[in-house]
Amino acid sequence: MDDDLLDDPALGEEESEQDGLYEHFSVVADKGQTMLRLDKFLVARMEHCSRNRIQAAADSGNILVNDMPAKASYKVKPLDRIRIVLPYPRRDNEIHPEEIPLEIPYEDDDLLLVDKEAGMVVHPGVGNHSGTLVNALAWHLRGTEIADSGGMRAGLVHRIDKNTSGLLVVAKNEQTHARLAKQFFDHTIYRRYVALVWGDFAEDEGTITGNIGRSPRERQKMYVFEDGSDGKHAVTHWRVLKRYGYVTLVECRLETGRTHQIRVHMAWQGHPLFNDERYGGDRILKGTTFAKYKQFIENCFALMPRHALHAQSLGFDHPTTRREMRFESELPADFRALLTKWDNYAATAEKEN
Structure with a gap:
């Protein structure tokens, strides 16, 4: 995906309308690879990635083995080609929660919608270490799984430019995050x-x-x-x-x-x-x-x-209820x-x- 573009300091504070799904890791198992659960195999090879996060990605069909979706329990075999795509890029920097008012037209146990005002940067970056949407979300979601896990970018699934106003959907747990990201990846999100x-x-x-x-x-x-x-x-x-x-x-x-x-x-x-x-x-x-x-x-x-x-408009299938949702x-x-x-x-x- 366009992870390299999103993280490039040359693009400054301008964020993308990117699907929000990024291929972080691709590997071919060694010829002498012993049978090992897929989640354990990946945890040992990926930095800053928990087993829980990998299991959520697998449950949502975001881990491919030989171009086929695989469960976390899949046993890795010699020469298996493994690719994992996740709904946010790796981050080493800590996100500091900040009490910043947000317009939230909808929220439930799994997700929320933010109506972002123009001028607000989506996430911390070069020249923008505070006052961003992610800082505000980290405060709003404090105490939830997605915020407390660290380096999760406070549930962000996709982004819009600093000077673009309008709707973003934010996940409140790993499962929702992975399932929403899959919908962006499959181009089934209405924007x-x-x-x-x-x-x-x-x-x-x-x-x-x-x-x-x-x-x-x-x-x-x-x-x-x-x-x-x-x-x-x-x-x-x-x-x-x-x-x-x-x-x-x-x-x-x-x-x-x-x-x-x-x-x-x-x-x-x-x-x-x-x-x-x-x-x-x-x-x-x-x-x-x-x-x-x-x-x-x-x-x-x-x-x-x-x-x-x-x-102006954002539509998707709710990751838990499967109900079609549309917001304006x-x-x-x-x-x-x-x-x-x-x-x-x-x-x-x-x-x-």
Whole structure:
């Protein structure tokens, strides 16, 4: 998976829309390997990984032996090829709980939903050692299995960028964590985002398919490899919600979850997100040359000083009850205010014409 991208300091505080499942370990058993339980075999070979965590991964089908899911009790044989994928990367640094208010629209014994505000970094990293969502979750979940086990990143299954607002699901125990991660890995999680992008579209809906990887020229940016020679397979489905002429409100549904996927896919198609500094959306790309319009855009940037992206919908099967769950998040105040300005601008332009 994209563990190498997520942990790269070059990406700074920007987190990904990543599936949240990472292959941590791959090994081929020696020719002289004696019969040994799979969980014991892996505990002896993996750092910072408990037997309980490995058993939860096995129960969720996240451990493959010779490309087939295997139980923790499986007896490892000579030349077995073993791969394990887990719902969070290894971490050596300790997470310090911090009492930070969170918007939690739903919570039960197994999981909770967080409606993250823009500007909050998801987890500690270079330049962001405190004040993150993970620090807040560690406080909120103190006393639970997932928080007390240490180095578990407080149940985080997936992430969204610092300046993206919206919904994240968080696990409260190992079993839930592994089962949710499996749904992300299988692309059965429903994720719908709302974005304001530059330009208009000829069609009402479409699909963007293009491998995404680190830019060969700028390490802090992601890049679409058109020929498929590099990067990871990425698919974004989009649909027009409202046309303003110079900008368009769209919904984006993720089929995969690569770093900065919506932002880089839209920029690649000539539609950078409005005020997305990293991918060129923080300047006037469409519109008139009138000073009045320039001032209008500058006012819009000041009103919403971040890229216009919100994780609005999140759906999954509950890991314990198996019941289908769907959650919605209202657009935050800055996004609503931005759209109101564009509504007024479009209405004024229509009257003048």
